[in-house]
Amino acid sequence: MTPDPGRRIPEATVARLPLYYRVLLESAEARVSTISSDRLAEMAGVNAAKVRKDLSYLGSFGTRGVGYDVDYLLHEIARELGLTQDWPCVIVGVGNLGAALANYRGFGARGFRVVALVDADPAKVGQTVADLRVEAFAELGTVCARERIAIGIIATPAGAAQDAADGLVGAGVRSVLNFASGVLSVPDDVSVRKVDLATELQILGFYQLRGANTALNTSRPA
Amino acid sequence: MTPDPGRRIPEATVARLPLYYRVLLESAEARVSTISSDRLAEMAGVNAAKVRKDLSYLGSFGTRGVGYDVDYLLHEIARELGLTQDWPCVIVGVGNLGAALANYRGFGARGFRVVALVDADPAKVGQTVADLRVEAFAELGTVCARERIAIGIIATPAGAAQDAADGLVGAGVRSVLNFASGVLSVPDDVSVRKVDLATELQILGFYQLRGANTALNTSRPA
DNA sequence: AACTGTGAACGTCTTCACAGCG
DNA sequence: CGCTGTGAAGACGTTCACAGTT
Numbered sequence: 001m002t003p004d005p006g007r008r009i010p011e012a013t014v015a016r017l018p019l020y021y022r023v024l025l026e027s028a029e030a031r032v033s034t035i036s037s038d039r040l041a042e043m044a045g046v047n048a049a050k051v052r053k054d055l056s057y058l059g060s061f062g063t064r065g066v067g068y069d070v071d072y073l074l075h076e077i078a079r080e081l082g083l084t085q086d087w088p089c090v091i092v093g094v095g096n097l098g099a100a101l102a103n104y105r106g107f108g109a110r111g112f113r114v115v116a117l118v119d120a121d122p123a124k125v126g127q128t129v130a131d132l133r134v135e136a137f138a139e140l141g142t143v144c145a146r147e148r149i150a151i152g153i154i155a156t157p158a159g160a161a162q163d164a165a166d167g168l169v170g171a172g173v174r175s176v177l178n179f180a181s182g183v184l185s186v187p188d189d190v191s192v193r194k195v196d197l198a199t200e201l202q203i204l205g206f207y208q209l210r211g212a213n214t215a216l217n218t219s220r221p222a
Numbered sequence: 223m224t225p226d227p228g229r230r231i232p233e234a235t236v237a238r239l240p241l242y243y244r245v246l247l248e249s250a251e252a253r254v255s256t257i258s259s260d261r262l263a264e265m266a267g268v269n270a271a272k273v274r275k276d277l278s279y280l281g282s283f284g285t286r287g288v289g290y291d292v293d294y295l296l297h298e299i300a301r302e303l304g305l306t307q308d309w310p311c312v313i314v315g316v317g318n319l320g321a322a323l324a325n326y327r328g329f330g331a332r333g334f335r336v337v338a339l340v341d342a343d344p345a346k347v348g349q350t351v352a353d354l355r356v357e358a359f360a361e362l363g364t365v366c367a368r369e370r371i372a373i374g375i376i377a378t379p380a381g382a383a384q385d386a387a388d389g390l391v392g393a394g395v396r397s398v399l400n401f402a403s404g405v406l407s408v409p410d411d412v413s414v415r416k417v418d419l420a421t422e423l424q425i426l427g428f429y430q431l432r433g434a435n436t437a438l439n440t441s442r443p444a
Numbered sequence: 445a446a447c448t449g450t451g452a453a454c455g456t457c458t459t460c461a462c463a464g465c466g
Numbered sequence: 467c468g469c470t471g472t473g474a475a476g477a478c479g480t481t482c483a484c485a486g487t488t
Contacts, residue, residue: 011436012479014428018421022403036447045405049450049481056449064448064487082427089423100322104419112423151426174435175426177419181244183267184441191429192441193422197326197399199240200415201311201334204373204397205304206236207413213396214233219406219414234457258469271459271472278471286465286470 009080013054017077019044020051024074036067045220083111090116090149090173092164093156094124094134097179101155102130115147120160137167144171151175158182165192231302235276239299241266241440242273246296258289267442305333312338312371312395314386315378316346316356319401323377324352337369342382359389366393373397380404387414 023043027035037055041048055061055068058076062068078084091098094117102114117129120137127134135143143149152168154161154176161180168176169186176192178184181199184192207214245265249257259277263270277283277290280298284290300306313320316339324336339351342359349356357365365371374390376383376398383402390398391408400406400416408414429436 009428010479015421015425017428018418018424019405021424022420023405026404038447043405047481049483050479052448053450053480060449062448065446066488067447080428080431081424082431083424085427085431087423087427087430096322096325100318101419103318111427112420150430151423175430177422177426178441182248183241183245183265185443186441188443189435190441191426191434191436193426193436194440195417195419195422196240197323197417198244198334199237200399200417201309201373202240202243202303202305203237204399204413204415205307205309205333206239206302208309208372208397209302209304209307212413213411214413214415219400219408219412219416221407221410232457260469269459271461272457274470275458275472282471284470287468288466289469 007057009057013057016044016046016050016054017081019046020054021074021077021081021083024070024077027070028074033070034067035070035073037062040068042220085111087112087150088115088147089113089151089153090118090140090143090147090168091153091155092118092137092140092168093154093160093180094119094127094129095155095157098153098155099129101153101179102132112151114153116143116149118143120156120163137164140167141171144168144173149173151177154178154180154184156180229279231279235279238266238268238272238276239303241268242276243296243299243303243305246292246299249292250296255292256289257292257295259284262290264442267440307333309334309372310337310369311335311373311375312340312362312365312369312390313375313377314340314359314362314390315376315382315402316341316349316351317377317379320375320377321351323375323401324354334373336375338365338371340365342378342385359386362389363393366390366395371395373399376400376402376406378402 037048037051041051058080061073061076089112091102091114102117117132117134118137118140119134124134125136152173154164156164158180161182165184165186169190174190178192178194181196186192259270259273263273280302283295283298311334313324313336339354339356340359340362341356346356347358374395376386378386380402383404387406387408391412396412398414400414403418403420406414
């Protein structure tokens with residue numbers, strides 16, 4: 001069930017797998033059955049050698065002289081990323097952002113389902129957002145157990161983020177996506193990914209000031 | 223006005239400056255006037271040598287045997303990131319996410335102001351969101367010129383993102399923050415930063431499957 | 445002939461360890 | 467003595483270039 005833990009996949013590669021997955025989905029929808037590393041690289045906005053090296057960490061899935069079978073590769077990447085499983089998520093903090101995330105259709109990644117919402121504000125508890133009843137923050141432990149929560153999404157104000165993280169960790173959640181600014185303290189067996197609007201804008205500000213462009217992130221020329 | 227372009231600051235360092243800035247702000251609010259690289263590193267969840275090397279790219283701002291003056295360092299980082307200037311932003315796509323971003327108080331980074339909203343849906347045009355009137359997507363060029371837009375924030379569905387990017391680029395915008403999934407094609411003098419929920423969740427999925435944790439992103443142990 | 449898979453070269457980022465300064 | 471600033475070492479990531487396979 002779990003992929004072979006013998007192969008160590010570099011973090012940089014892991015971070016690009018979702019990108020390849022998306023590009024491959026587009027190709028599959030366009031009825032393309034086979035794709036070369038050159039074409040995949042072009043569509044993803046990266047170097048072809050990088051594509052080949054990245055994919056080689058997952059195994060030898062290509063055919064020399066031909067390319068990669070789109071459906072097969074999709075399946076392998078999906079398996080590697082756990083997209084074949086179900087990951088119930090809870091959103092902590094149902095303000096503007098939390099509500100928007102709850103309603104976010106294009107949650108894109110299959111398998112990631114928002115199944116519960118909690119908020120510390122008694123006025124919000126009991127309200128319905130995206131067909132879910134908002135529950136009290138104090139119930140977080142109960143909610144996580146009941147819904148078998150795998151991922152906690154923190155969408156609280158910065159000041160409440162550490163409490164949210166502590167609550168999630170206490171409830172046994174080991175993967176956290178943090179939209180609040182500031183640094184979270186968590187035990188080192190917990191994974192945290194941070195998404196911070198202010199940080200991204202500030203990075204753009206730096207390069208705008210310099211008249212230079214950022215290669216730090218995904219896009220392709222022309 | 224513009225920082226000395228002679229010093230080349232590594233991208234990895236640029237990406238951490240907003241983090242240091244936030245930590246320093248916290249220290250300043252707590253009336254701390256001087257901070258060591260050790261303490262700053264602890265608060266930011268990174269290695270102390272990294273902090274010193276990063277800061278050394280900006281200049282020699284510390285005092286040996288003492289540490290860094292919090293206010294002075296804040297000012298220097300702010301200058302480097304362009305936080306001392308005003309960056310008018312437009313949000314393209316006023317759905318759940320676009321509206322949430324428009325209302326986002328903690329836009330945290332001073333200087334970044336959302337001053338205009340545009341949407342391709344005629345039903346949305348004319349509505350007021352976050353005290354701003356939604357304007358037609360066709361008016362994007364006019365809007366960007368009128369408001370001297372520096373940064374475009376794309377919050378459209380995936381299918382409309384490339385059109386949004388083309389419109390922004392055509393209007394002379396050279397910094398783009400993209401919340402839509404998929405890869406954008408832009409001229410190579412345009413900076414694009416991408417924020418993608420699905421990607422982040424998929425990365426968490428990978429590590430959850432492996433029982434390992436991600437060092438890829440900001441958090442500190444314990 | 446076309447394209448993958450990969451060793452080796454290269455470049456970038458991180459960390460160490462200590463000289464240098466206050 | 468304490469802490470910064472930095473050369474040097476090491477780890478990591480990217481790209482090249484080509485041998486190997488279909």
